[in-house]
Amino acid sequence: MSKQSAPPAFIHTERYKKFDYGKHHPLRIARLGxxxxLIGLVGLDETYYDFPAATMEDLAEFHDRYYLETLKELSETKNLRGFGSFGxxxxxxxxxxxVYEWSTLMTGASLKAAQMVVEEKRPAAFSMAGGMHHGLAARASGFCYVNDPVLVIKRLLQKDLRVVYLDLDAHHxxxxxxxxxxxxQVMTISLHQHPATLFPGTGYIEEQGRGKGRGYSVNIPLWPDTEDEIYIRCFDSLVPDLIQAFxxxxxxxxxxxxxxxxxxxxxxxxxxxxxxxxMRAIKEMAWGRWIALGGGGYNVVNVARVWTMLWAIMMDEEDKLPEHLPQEFSDxxxxxxxxxxxxxxxxxxxxxxxxxxxxDADDVIELVRKEIFPVHGI
Incomplete structure (x- = not known):
C-alpha cells in the first residue's frame, strides 16, 4: 500500500452483537467482536465503516421472494420449528x-464492501461477517440463510464487470x-477439503461449468491432512495463472x-x-479491486488470529503482529x-x-492444467 493511496476499508457494526445461532451451534457470531x-489490542487501525442493512429487494436479486418472506416471518414470530422445505x-x-435481520445486516456489510472498492475506489475492503457461500436461491444450507457473495457478484455483473470468486474455506x-x-463472466475457484469427506459433498474436479460456463468453474479438492506445503503448491501452481488469464x-x-x-x-x-x-499472493493480484469476505471458522480464536493477520497484510503492517496473543486477550x-x-x-x-x-494434490494440479487451462489459452 503506497503512502499516497487510500487505505483499505474495514466493514463492521456493533449491531452484530444482538444475534446468536444458539449456545450449542458451532457458528459463533461473537467471533466478529x-x-x-484483537485488531485493536495488537495496534492495528480499528476504524470501521458502518452500513445500512440490505433490503428485501436487494436479497431478491438472487433469492426467491417467498423464501425471504417466510424467513422474515419466522424470524419475527420466533417460530422455532422452522420450515423444513426451505432448510x-x-x-x-x-x-x-x-435471523432475518442478521441476514440483511451481513449482506449489507458485503454490499458496502463492494461499494467502497467499486465506487469509492478503495484498493480493498473486508467484510468479515460475509462469505455465507452455501445459501441457495430458495433454501438455507450450511449455516447460510442468504448468499452474500452471490449478491455482491450479481451487483458487479449489473455493471458489465468480470469477476473472479476465490474461495479458501475448507467447505466447497x-x-x-x-x-x-x-x-x-464469472470464474469460481474453490480450494476445499475433498467432497467425499466433508459437507456439502460437492466440488469435484469434474464440476467445470456448463454451456458458456464450461471451464469457468474450477475446483481444487484436497484430501484430509493437507498441510501448508501441499496447499501452497496447489495455490501457486494454479490460482495466479487462472486469474491472470481471466x-x-x-x-x-x-x-x-x-x-x-x-x-x-x-x-x-x-x-x-x-x-x-x-493472502499475500491475493493482495499482490487483487490490490485495487479486492472485495474480501469472511466465511467459516469454528474455533473462535483461530478466526480472530487469522482475520487480524489478514487485516495486517491489507494494511502493510505485518510487523506489528506479535508471535503471541496479547495477555489481556488470552486471559x-x-x-x-x-x-x-x-x-x-x-x-x-x-x-x-x-x-x-x-x-492427490499433484493429480489435481495435472488435471486442472490439462482440462481447464486450455479453455483460457494457458
Missing part, C-alpha cells in the same frame, strides 16, 4: 430471534458455483478459517503461515499456555493421510 478486539429449523439452520463454495455455473475487473474472495489444523468441523492441517502466504478467554500464539510456528503437521494428500 473478538476479531475487532430452516433445528440443526444447521436454526430459526433464532432476528457450492452456492456460488451453482449460481454462475453457466456463465463466462483478467477480472474485481476479485471477490471468501476467506474462511476452517482449513486450520484445530478447526473442529474440518480435517485440513494448515497453519497461519500457509494462509498468510495465500479474558482463559486460554491455556499452548493456545496463546497469534502466529503458528513454522512447522508442517503431517497426519495419517499426508502422503495421499500430496499424491
Amino acid at each position: 473478538l476479531t475487532r478486539e 430452516l429449523g433445528p440443526g444447521d439452520n436454526p430459526i433464532f430471534p432476528g 463454495g457450492d452456492g456460488v458455483q451453482w449460481a454462475f455455473y453457466e456463465t463466462d 483478467n477480472p475487473d474485481y476479485l471477490v474472495t471468501q476467506l474462511g478459517v476452517d482449513a486450520l489444523l484445530t478447526d473442529p468441523l474440518a480435517n485440513l492441517n494448515l497453519t497461519t503461515r500457509g494462509l498468510a502466504h495465500c 479474558n478467554l482463559r486460554l491455556p499456555k499452548d493456545e496463546r500464539r497469534l502466529l503458528d510456528p513454522q512447522e508442517l503437521i503431517r497426519g495419517r493421510f499426508w502422503k495421499r494428500a500430496g499424491r
Whole structure:
C-alpha cells in the first residue's frame, strides 16, 4: 500500500452483537467482536465503516421472494420449528430471534464492501461477517440463510464487470458455483477439503461449468491432512495463472478459517503461515479491486488470529503482529499456555493421510492444467 493511496476499508457494526445461532451451534457470531478486539489490542487501525442493512429487494436479486418472506416471518414470530422445505429449523439452520435481520445486516456489510472498492475506489475492503457461500436461491444450507457473495457478484455483473470468486474455506463454495455455473463472466475457484469427506459433498474436479460456463468453474479438492506445503503448491501452481488469464475487473474472495489444523468441523492441517502466504499472493493480484469476505471458522480464536493477520497484510503492517496473543486477550478467554500464539510456528503437521494428500494434490494440479487451462489459452 503506497503512502499516497487510500487505505483499505474495514466493514463492521456493533449491531452484530444482538444475534446468536444458539449456545450449542458451532457458528459463533461473537467471533466478529473478538476479531475487532484483537485488531485493536495488537495496534492495528480499528476504524470501521458502518452500513445500512440490505433490503428485501436487494436479497431478491438472487433469492426467491417467498423464501425471504417466510424467513422474515419466522424470524419475527420466533417460530422455532422452522420450515423444513426451505432448510430452516433445528440443526444447521436454526430459526433464532432476528435471523432475518442478521441476514440483511451481513449482506449489507458485503454490499458496502463492494461499494467502497467499486465506487469509492478503495484498493480493498473486508467484510468479515460475509462469505455465507452455501445459501441457495430458495433454501438455507450450511449455516447460510442468504448468499452474500452471490449478491455482491450479481451487483458487479449489473455493471458489465468480470469477476473472479476465490474461495479458501475448507467447505466447497457450492452456492456460488451453482449460481454462475453457466456463465463466462464469472470464474469460481474453490480450494476445499475433498467432497467425499466433508459437507456439502460437492466440488469435484469434474464440476467445470456448463454451456458458456464450461471451464469457468474450477475446483481444487484436497484430501484430509493437507498441510501448508501441499496447499501452497496447489495455490501457486494454479490460482495466479487462472486469474491472470481471466483478467477480472474485481476479485471477490471468501476467506474462511476452517482449513486450520484445530478447526473442529474440518480435517485440513494448515497453519497461519500457509494462509498468510495465500493472502499475500491475493493482495499482490487483487490490490485495487479486492472485495474480501469472511466465511467459516469454528474455533473462535483461530478466526480472530487469522482475520487480524489478514487485516495486517491489507494494511502493510505485518510487523506489528506479535508471535503471541496479547495477555489481556488470552486471559479474558482463559486460554491455556499452548493456545496463546497469534502466529503458528513454522512447522508442517503431517497426519495419517499426508502422503495421499500430496499424491492427490499433484493429480489435481495435472488435471486442472490439462482440462481447464486450455479453455483460457494457458
